[in-house]
Amino acid sequence: xxHSSVDVGLIQMTCSLNKQENLDKAVAxxxxxxxxxxxxxxxxxxxxxxxxxxxxxxxxxNLSEPIPGPVTRLFSDLAKELEVxxxxxxxxxxxxxxxxxxVAVIDADGRYLGKYRKQHIPDDPGYYEKFYFTPGDLxxxxxxxxxxxxxxxxxxxxxxxEAARITSLLGAQILFxxxxxxxxxxxxxxLNKEQYEAWQIIQRSHAIANGVYVVSVNRTGKExxxxxxxxxxxxxPFGELLYQAPHEEEDIHVAHLDLTKIDEIRVHxxxxxxxxxxxxxxxxxxxxxxxx
Numbered sequence: 001x002x003h004s005s006v007d008v009g010l011i012q013m014t015c016s017l018n019k020q021e022n023l024d025k026a027v028a029x030x031x032x033x034x035x036x037x038x039x040x041x042x043x044x045x046x047x048x049x050x051x052x053x054x055x056x057x058x059x060x061x062n063l064s065e066p067i068p069g070p071v072t073r074l075f076s077d078l079a080k081e082l083e084v085x086x087x088x089x090x091x092x093x094x095x096x097x098x099x100x101x102x103v104a105v106i107d108a109d110g111r112y113l114g115k116y117r118k119q120h121i122p123d124d125p126g127y128y129e130k131f132y133f134t135p136g137d138l139x140x141x142x143x144x145x146x147x148x149x150x151x152x153x154x155x156x157x158x159x160x161x162e163a164a165r166i167t168s169l170l171g172a173q174i175l176f177x178x179x180x181x182x183x184x185x186x187x188x189x190x191l192n193k194e195q196y197e198a199w200q201i202i203q204r205s206h207a208i209a210n211g212v213y214v215v216s217v218n219r220t221g222k223e224x225x226x227x228x229x230x231x232x233x234x235x236x237p238f239g240e241l242l243y244q245a246p247h248e249e250e251d252i253h254v255a256h257l258d259l260t261k262i263d264e265i266r267v268h269x270x271x272x273x274x275x276x277x278x279x280x281x282x283x284x285x286x287x288x289x290x291x292x
Contacts, residue, residue, distance in 0.1 A: 005258050006147045008174065009038030009084075010243075012232045012251040014221030015050050019063065022048050023071065027078060029252055034082040036254040039108070039147045042087040044219040044232075045155050045180040046101070049091070053180075054224045056131040064093035068112050072104050080110030085145045087152055089178035092117070094134075101133045103152040103178060105143045116141040118154040119163060126184065126226050129156070142170040148259060151212075155179045158203055158216070162283065168210035169272075173259050175206065179218040182228035196229055196247075208239040211266040213257050220248060237265045 011029045015022050026047055033041050046052075048071065052060040065071065071090055079086045085108050092102035092115070101118035117136030121129045140163060142151050151172030157163045158177050167175060181199060183192040200216075207214040213236060220230035232245040234255045245251040266272060282288055 003147050004260050005256060006174075007037045007039050007254050007256050008215055008234070009033030009036065009041035010215060010217045010232045010234070010245065010251070010253045010255070011041065011043050011047075012218060012220055012230050012245050012253075013044065013047070014250060015047065015219065015223070017050060019048050023074070027074075030078060030084070030086065031082065033252050033254060034084050036252070038084060038254045040085040040087070040145065040150065040174075042176045042178060042215060042217045043089060044217050045089045045178040046091060047089060047178075047219070050223050051180045051219065051226070051228070053129045053132060054126050054226060056128050060132065061093075061099065064091040064099055066094075067092045067102055067104050067115050072106065072112055075104070075106050076110040076112060079106040079108060083108045085147060085150070087150070087176050087178065089154060091132075098134055099132055100136060101129065101154055102136075103154060103176075105145070105150070105152060107143075108146040113143045113145065114141065116152045116154070118157060120156045120160055122156045126224070140166045140170060142167060142172045148257075149173045151175045153177050155181060158199065158206075161206060161209065164206035164210055164212075164214075168206075168212050172212060173262055174213040174215060174257065175210075177203065177214070177216040179216055179232075180228065181218060182226045185222075185225050185227055192229070196231055200231070200233060200241075200244075203233075204235045204239040204241070207235040207237055208269075209271055211237045211262055211269065211271065213237055213259075213262075215255075218245075220246075220250060237262050238269070 123130040151167035234242040
């Protein structure tokens with residue numbers, strides 16, 4: 001049964017070298033969010049470890065695990081106990097030599113509903129993800145949980161309106177974005193501010209264009225040369241900022257989302273109605289070179 005509203009939990013935290021310590025920390029924060037009333041709880045990208053993609057190191061492949069696997073089994077028991085939906089970002093080992101950056105979704109009765117594999121894989125200084133991750137091949141996904149229809153995208157997917165649009169067209173009421181993004185320690189404060197604002201604005205624009213809620217959950221803390229900028233936030237279906245976490249502190253927040261607003265917004269701002277799907281063929285081209 002889909003509810004008319006839902007309370008969602010955001011868990012923004014620092015991580016250490018110790019995987020078990022990170023898991024224990026995440027479990028404690030999930031319990032805290034559930035006590036605060038959260039029914040759907042999202043963790044940051046790759047919460048069980050440091051963000052290892054800052055370097056190309058074969059040893060880091062040892063952090064991976066199958067999905068379903070140990071963490072999803074742990075979280076299935078936890079979700080059933082607390083009657084919460086869990087959105088968990090993990091380093092998936094699919095087969096020898098084939099790895100993915102993946103979100104697993106566990107329903108409130110403990111059932112593993114499935115997974116989404118990150119489609120857009122970055123390769124920048126400090127974000128060498130192409131070394132580790134094969135691009136996702138499960139298409140875009142929507143999960144019918146006990147409390148809401150949720151779509152799960154991951155970090156670099158945030159910059160692509162096509163991903164948000166398709167996931168919304170599949171019926172998502174809420175787009176969750178587990179994230180690991182931050183500032184280089186060598187950057188100037190002005191550039192840091194501009195980058196954060198661009199990151200938040202593009203996601204709020206997805207909320208506006210599609211009439212959905214957006215929940216973005218980022219990590220915080222200094223890891224290597226990267227200062228993860230925290231700033232996890234919730235956007236309403238017309239882009240209104242409902243909550244923003246601090247940049248440099250761990251944070252647990254529960255936001256109340258009125259799902260009836262989605263229909264209200266879409267009726268008054270009918271972007272989906274007025275789409276000219278007959279004219280969008282060029283978007284399937286890498287780049288429209290000028291013809292001489």
